[in-house]
Amino acid sequence: MDAIDHILKQWARERPDLDTGPMGLIGRLTRLRAHLSREMEKTFSRFGLNSASFDLLATLYRSGEPYALQPGMLAQTMLITSGTMTNRIDQLVKTGLVERRRSEEDRRSVAICLTEAGKALISEAVEAHVATQHTLVAGLSEKDRDQLTALLGTYLAMFEADQA
Amino acid sequence: MDAIDHILKQWARERPDLDTGPMGLIGRLTRLRAHLSREMEKTFSRFGLNSASFDLLATLYRSGEPYALQPGMLAQTMLITSGTMTNRIDQLVKTGLVERRRSEEDRRSVAICLTEAGKALISEAVEAHVATQHTLVAGLSEKDRDQLTALLGTYLAMFEADQA
DNA sequence: CGAATTTATCTTGACGTCAAGATTTATATA
DNA sequence: TATATAAATCTTGACGTCAAGATAAATTCG
Numbered sequence: 001m002d003a004i005d006h007i008l009k010q011w012a013r014e015r016p017d018l019d020t021g022p023m024g025l026i027g028r029l030t031r032l033r034a035h036l037s038r039e040m041e042k043t044f045s046r047f048g049l050n051s052a053s054f055d056l057l058a059t060l061y062r063s064g065e066p067y068a069l070q071p072g073m074l075a076q077t078m079l080i081t082s083g084t085m086t087n088r089i090d091q092l093v094k095t096g097l098v099e100r101r102r103s104e105e106d107r108r109s110v111a112i113c114l115t116e117a118g119k120a121l122i123s124e125a126v127e128a129h130v131a132t133q134h135t136l137v138a139g140l141s142e143k144d145r146d147q148l149t150a151l152l153g154t155y156l157a158m159f160e161a162d163q164a
Numbered sequence: 165m166d167a168i169d170h171i172l173k174q175w176a177r178e179r180p181d182l183d184t185g186p187m188g189l190i191g192r193l194t195r196l197r198a199h200l201s202r203e204m205e206k207t208f209s210r211f212g213l214n215s216a217s218f219d220l221l222a223t224l225y226r227s228g229e230p231y232a233l234q235p236g237m238l239a240q241t242m243l244i245t246s247g248t249m250t251n252r253i254d255q256l257v258k259t260g261l262v263e264r265r266r267s268e269e270d271r272r273s274v275a276i277c278l279t280e281a282g283k284a285l286i287s288e289a290v291e292a293h294v295a296t297q298h299t300l301v302a303g304l305s306e307k308d309r310d311q312l313t314a315l316l317g318t319y320l321a322m323f324e325a326d327q328a
Numbered sequence: 329c330g331a332a333t334t335t336a337t338c339t340t341g342a343c344g345t346c347a348a349g350a351t352t353t354a355t356a357t358a
Numbered sequence: 359t360a361t362a363t364a365a366a367t368c369t370t371g372a373c374g375t376c377a378a379g380a381t382a383a384a385t386t387c388g
Contacts, residue, residue, distance in 0.1 A: 015226070020294065025309060026300065031243075032323070037194070087344070156192050247376065251374070271384085272381095274337070
């Protein structure tokens, strides 16, 4: 019995005409994400980061040498606006974890690069983050975990075709 | 092939020591929620609402007569802080969709009540929202939908025991 | 009864995000 | 070549959220 069960019961009483099947799915997904995010933020804050700054550093890190990507490309893969991206970069530049390098070929363009400090920090933070994620799924059986991952993949693919 | 597949491949190349199984699950869930929320916000904005104000009005509405609950109770069920709750209420009071009624028995306490206008609006908005949710899950087979809902329920229950 | 604690709500200040638009540079078209 | 269009990034102002603390009323208990 979770909070969504309670909500669906209320709807059934007040508005029995509504088919709340989809709400059961989407509601649980939304609420689960809130719980998971809250826990993961704790790990990030141990490294002086939040999910936004962690995500940016991690994206640069996993892109491999030379650990440099453009703001526009980053914003697109992170599903955020360009203004938000500028702000995120500003914060990380202030703390010395990334730096901006203007491009020579296209002078509109900028490369965001991990500094040595940034690389060292994110390398550690990622390990802690992966450990946290392990504990967060530990309550599920391996079978449930695999099934859930597969179903979420099927669903997500409907919103994100061809992002290979 | 979704965006998470791409991310996991990068991690496998850069940090093959990390077990990213849980990341596949949590990453897809997080990203899916972002897509779903973005779509649902469109419906809310048609009624001059956002997900926050919709959620508050809907919570009052589905609680049934007399469509009145206390801020603290609302904040708890919505997983938000009391300060955020105050702000949300302020907005809805300004637009005349809810009103504050001080309690007679406990003068620290306030009841947040749907106005007639608020009830009329949320009644309509809920119908549109349910319709949107239907289209958002329409791509999944009924079997997948049921399985996914059940698995999310199992998982969510680990964070929300005994909220009947 | 009276002091300490708890409860319910609101206030403040900082922060992250977005939409819309500004700026600068590159590219396409006539 | 000149003009228009497109692309990449940044700026601005508004908004929602949170953490921490303030305020006020109720409750506990010595």
